[in-house]
Amino acid sequence: MTRSMTAFARQEAEHEWGSLSWEIRSVNHRYLEPHLRLPENLKELEGFLREKLRKTLSRGKVECTLRFHPEAQVQQLVVNQDYAKEVIQAAESLQGMMKEHQPLDALELLRWPGVMQDVKLDMDLVKNSAKSLFDKALDDLLEGRGREGVELANLINQRLDSISEIVAEVREKMPQILQNQRDNLNQRLEELKAELDEARIEQEIALIAQKADVDEEMDRLDTHVQEVRRVLKQKGPIGRRLDFLMQELNREANTLSSKSIVASTTQCAVELKVLIEQMREQIQNIE
Template sequence: MTRSMTAFTRQETQSDWGSLVWEIRSVNHRYLEPHLRLPESLRELEGALREQLRKSLSRGKVECTLRFVPETQQQTLSVDRDFAAQLIAAAQDLRTLMTDSQPLNPLEVLRWPGVMRESELDMEAVKKASLALFSQALKDLAEGRSREGAELAQLIEMRLDGIEQVVAQVRKRLPEILQAQRDNLRSRLAELQEELDENRLEQEIALLAQKADVDEELDRLGTHVQEVRRVLKQKDPIGRRLDFLMQELNREANTLSSKSIVADTTQCAVELKVLIEQMREQIQNIE
């Protein structure tokens, strides 16, 4: 299955402890390059998150951002009664040493560090939810990459059809091209009003035919096209393999151009190069 390296997903969840939002952006890259942005309270999840990425993706620059907003309304204040009782007892003992002491103000006791305690969030639940939401986000990202990959495969198939049409066109015209070159050579010699040496003429024609013989290049172009179609159906990452095949296709197109003896075959070689370059640009986004 053809998968793109370009995709985006945003997944969100809410609970009593607050809300979590994962945003993942993926673009093309030669290797897998993850970038994680996490709140400090969830930084210890980085190792597990990288492991999930490694198992799910093989290539691409992947930016993962986690936002955590705790639910402040759920936090409550409580009094450490034991500590407050110790503080009050100490204050009363101190009053016996003071002649002009004032009554103990309860608000002053509450202001003392450690008397008032805030309820703590269950961070283990937050971490568990963060990992589960990340898995969901990765799944959605993979589906998006697969959808775009399927579209890229269709575009590549269209270019492959175009290459096959050009190859068929060149094959069909080769006999005509060689015959035209034979007639042209005879005509030029006739204009010079020189006696035709049939042996020398046949040698020149044979050299011309050898130079224009592109059957091998056309065969290899057809073979490479079939190989690209086969690779597009594979389930494993195929981007690097396809990139190599584009180089091979381009090499055969260049050879075809160098062997061209008429403008028509030169134009066909140019069309091949255009189609190959269009495929190569699309393949840069394939995993």
């Protein structure tokens, strides 16, 4: 399946301890180039995320941004009941030694070190949630790249159809073009026949026909078109292979242009080069 390198994905999740959100953007690039933006307390995830990207994607500049907003309620007040009882018992025993008894102040007890417990956020839980959410965002990114890849493949196939039509047109025209060239040359040489050897004339006509023969180029163009169609159906990264095939198609189009002996074939060669360049531009976005 053809996949584009351009896509965007966003995933959010709400938990009792806070919220997480991932944004992943990818654009075309010659190699895989990940850029990670993580909160300081989640930097430990970087190695895992890079490995995940390496196993999932082959090419593209990929920007991954994680946002984490902890809930204020996470810092709730929790009393250490057992310790508080010990403090109260100690305070009551001290009161028995005192001449004046004063009631215990609950607020003062709360200020006593150790009575209040800090509830700390379980960062392992946050990290696991961030990993799971990243997997979902990455799946969305792949779906987006796949959808755009299908559109790119359709555009390329349309241009391949046009190339095949042009090749068929040139094939159809070439016998008549060569015959017209032969007739024109014969006409120009008619008055010089007495001075020129008939065999030499035929030799020159054959040489012109040989130089103008583009059957080989037409065959290679057809072969390359078939190969591009085959590659578009393959799984995995295909962008570099397609880029190479564009170079080969362009080479044949240039050869056709150089062998052109009439304006119509020159125009066909120009149209071929335009179509190939359009495909090449689209292929720059294919993984």
